[in-house]
Amino acid sequence: MAGIIVVGAQWGDEGKGKVVDVFSAHADLVVRYQGGANAGHTLVVNGVKTVLHLVPSGILHAKTMCMIAAGVVLDLEEVIKEIRDLKEAGVLTNPEQLKISDQCTALLSYHRKIDAAREAKAGLEKIGTTGRGIGPAYEDRASRKAILFGDLFDRERLRAKLEASLDEKNFMLTHYYKQEPVEVEPLYQRMLEMAAELEPYRSRDTSLLIHRALKSGKKVLFEGAQGTMLDLLHGTYPFVTSSSTLSGSACVGSGIGPSLMQKIVGITKAYTTRVGSGPFPTELDNELGDRLRREGGEFGATTGRPRRCGWLDLVALKYAIRVNGITSLALMKLDVLSGHERIDVCTAYRLDGQEIKELPVNSSDLSRVEPVYKSLAGWSDDLRNVRSIQDLPQAARDLIQFVASEVATPIDVVSVGPGREQTLWIKPLFS
Ligand code: GDP
Ligand code: IMO
Ligand code: MG
Numbered sequence: 001m002a003g004i005i006v007v008g009a010q011w012g013d014e015g016k017g018k019v020v021d022v023f024s025a026h027a028d029l030v031v032r033y034q035g036g037a038n039a040g041h042t043l044v045v046n047g048v049k050t051v052l053h054l055v056p057s058g059i060l061h062a063k064t065m066c067m068i069a070a071g072v073v074l075d076l077e078e079v080i081k082e083i084r085d086l087k088e089a090g091v092l093t094n095p096e097q098l099k100i101s102d103q104c105t106a107l108l109s110y111h112r113k114i115d116a117a118r119e120a121k122a123g124l125e126k127i128g129t130t131g132r133g134i135g136p137a138y139e140d141r142a143s144r145k146a147i148l149f150g151d152l153f154d155r156e157r158l159r160a161k162l163e164a165s166l167d168e169k170n171f172m173l174t175h176y177y178k179q180e181p182v183e184v185e186p187l188y189q190r191m192l193e194m195a196a197e198l199e200p201y202r203s204r205d206t207s208l209l210i211h212r213a214l215k216s217g218k219k220v221l222f223e224g225a226q227g228t229m230l231d232l233l234h235g236t237y238p239f240v241t242s243s244s245t246l247s248g249s250a251c252v253g254s255g256i257g258p259s260l261m262q263k264i265v266g267i268t269k270a271y272t273t274r275v276g277s278g279p280f281p282t283e284l285d286n287e288l289g290d291r292l293r294r295e296g297g298e299f300g301a302t303t304g305r306p307r308r309c310g311w312l313d314l315v316a317l318k319y320a321i322r323v324n325g326i327t328s329l330a331l332m333k334l335d336v337l338s339g340h341e342r343i344d345v346c347t348a349y350r351l352d353g354q355e356i357k358e359l360p361v362n363s364s365d366l367s368r369v370e371p372v373y374k375s376l377a378g379w380s381d382d383l384r385n386v387r388s389i390q391d392l393p394q395a396a397r398d399l400i401q402f403v404a405s406e407v408a409t410p411i412d413v414v415s416v417g418p419g420r421e422q423t424l425w426i427k428p429l430f431s
Helices: 016-024 076-088 109-125 134-142 149-153 155-176 184-201 206-215 248-254 287-296 314-324 394-406
Strands: 002-008 029-032 041-045 048-052 065-068 073-075 098-101 105-107 219-223 261-269 271-274 308-313 328-332 342-351 354-356 370-377 411-415 423-425
Touching (some): 002 016, 002 248, 016 328, 076 105, 105 134, 149 155, 206 219, 287 308, 308 370, 314 342, 342 394
Parallel strands (some): 065 098, 308 342
Antiparallel strands (some): 271 308, 342 354, 342 370, 411 423
16 A cells, blocks of 8 residues: 655645656556646656646656546646647557546636636736636536536536536626626537547546555555645635645545555745745745746746745745645755855744744734744755765755754655756655
């Protein structure tokens, strides 16, 4: 039994895609269990970049099977595009490499339309969503009106569900958002076409397949999307996504019990980024923040938006370790900190004149905290060609040691560049 959950420990974009790709060399199965095409996971292999939004990040390994489980909101147009691109690149050569659960919520053009209209109406109060229709699709699921991926293969049921759904959505689109309605017939016809194209990837029960794999000793990775602070219940509400991004969601989203999980690996950058609105205590709205953005290439993999940048926040990281039960960390993008004379790390907050070490869960309190920093010595060496922890400059090793000891959690992996080979192992993944 070896279920390993890879979860974002910050506000997303920590480098989960890279870690899952690297880990996948040793995995039999990789499962996406929540979120949708709001995710943008970047893999760099032999200098070639692949950005995945829905297909799991194990797909570049021919022998690793990938699954999209029930908890995902499946953007049908997007997954088709991704599959076509992967086929063209010679990667996805056999439909057995990718299975999509019948239980996934289908995400359609009208979800994106409602997402965009809602954000436009909110003006300055907007969440800054990725515009991928995530909120409206999960709303459909919660209100029990969702069209499921499996419905695509039953023409009559599909037609009835689409009509019912558009009846309501069009009322909202035209009357409330003053938008054009979505017509049933062309969308229905398009869905039939998409059903035909996606049928080879269809699985009636991914939970059963994952369960069998785990029980027979296969190694299964569960690939989280977004990050802890974007969790619907435990993130910086309302500036969050519409799914649970925590490790527990791996169980719920894939239909696997917690007792089958072995490890929970939290992914964190050596600094912090956030894209979209909401509190961000260590944000550097200055030249230093611009420098992190420039040197870290901090522009969204899904939307291209510039990411907000700041120092590493250990109060938030400790919170992530707690709410996810993280057993070890991967520390990403250490190379980006090269050349800074001093590196600040936030070890506490000040709120209403008091120093606190626990993250205030209320967003309005979190937006008022002042970070308390520990200043560490930097290094000038370029780390991108370093291939073992021992070869890192002392100051970089001190930073790793400091973080691990402050958050009382081992750092098993350190990353010094986007490429697979730029990965330094402290402890092997599967012992
Ligand atoms: P994800 O959403 O968590 O998978 O992360 P993204 O792919 O959205 O963003 C991470 C970005 O950092 C991507 O462009 C990666 O190629 C890149 N990256 C990952 N690890 C490293 C690293 O150690 N150093 C540098 N410089 N870039 C990295
Ligand atoms: P990956 O998996 C970073 C953010 C959006 C916005 C909020 C809600 O690549 O780490 P949504 O479209 O989900 O309704 O937007 O969540 N967001 C992400 N930020 N990485 C992501 O995914 C994100 N997915 C959503 O920017 O603030
Ligand atoms: Mg991303």
